[in-house]
Amino acid sequence: MTLDALRQCFLDHLAGERGLAEHTLRSYGAILADDLVELSSSQVTEPKQLTLPVLERLFISWRRRGLGDASLALRLAAWRTFCNYLMRDQWLLDNPAAQLKAPRAAKRLPKNLDVDSISQLLQLPQDDPLAIRDAAMMELLYGSGLRLAELVALDIDAIHSRHRELRVLGKGNKTRIVPYGRCAAEALERWLPVRAQWLGSKLDEVALFISQRQQRINPRTVQVRLNFWGQQQGLKGNLHPHKLRHSFASHMLESSGDLRAVQELLGHANLSTTQVYTHLDFQHLAKVYDGAHPRARKKK
Known part of the structure; x- marks a missing residue:
């Protein structure tokens, strides 16, 4: 089964079993779709090809695109959750994304009305x-x-x-x-x-x-x-x-x-x-x- 097909199964799982918010589902879906296009250009299309070096190269490409810390953290969260799902269904033996460290996004105080x-x-x-x-x-x-x-x-x-x-x-x-x-x-x-x-x-x-x-x-x-x-x-x-x-x-x-x-x-x-x-x-x-x-x- 290809990574792209598994992506859709993963999103269905999140929507059905975990009850994730709609905007989180959309974000994860868009992130993975975007990254899988990039991976397919390197002939990475199957779960067994997802290794730490592959994800590290992906991480570097995010940095080169000028993504901020908050965006990087969100992309890593999407990949960690996806890889956990692949482990659960025995497509992966371990989670390579878990070894990547997300940058700490600075927490800003939200603006409020008096x-x-x-x-x-x-x-x-x-x-x-x-x-x-x-x-x-x-x-x-x-x-x-x-x-x-x-x-x-x-x-x-x-x-x-x-x-x-x-x-x-x-x-x-x-x-x-x-x-x-x-x-x-x-x-x-x-x-x-x-x-x-x-x-x-x-x-x-x-x-x-x-x-x-x-x-x-x-x-x-x-x-x-x-x-x-x-x-x-x-x-x-x-x-x-x-x-x-x-x-x-x-x-x-x-x-x-x-x-x-x-x-x-x-x-x-x-x-x-x-x-x-x-x-x-x-x-x-x-x-x-x-x-x-x-x-x-x-x-x-």
């Missing part, structure tokens, strides 16, 4: 159905620190309004429970009747956020709507969903200093991923959220 900018952004009209939906989405992106894919995947039964909690399906199909605050609860209360009106007699749609076509909202639509409101509300630069997640993390840490609580709320598997926001290290969770998040506090 609390005043968030408040400015979320002052949306309450008599426009689209604005009502968009406000509810933004309140959850910021109020619960959701990833875009997590927001879009929410079903109506993910809401536990009595406890103000969401059941979120995160990376690797891992489920976590996250709280949401008063402002998000009020935004959801305004959105749910609009959702019911849009659906009409279509009772089989389970998505929490839908388009006017009665279908689960598309991630691209969320991005476009968020950017639209950023410009409409006078915020500078492009506004994307991850900026609201970064803002959530930064504001929670500024208020609480509780790194482990924020790690759990964000759904980070490793603490080091959360440490991009700060160098603090403390502990506990829902209590921290209720006391610290700017849009969770009760009205006085």
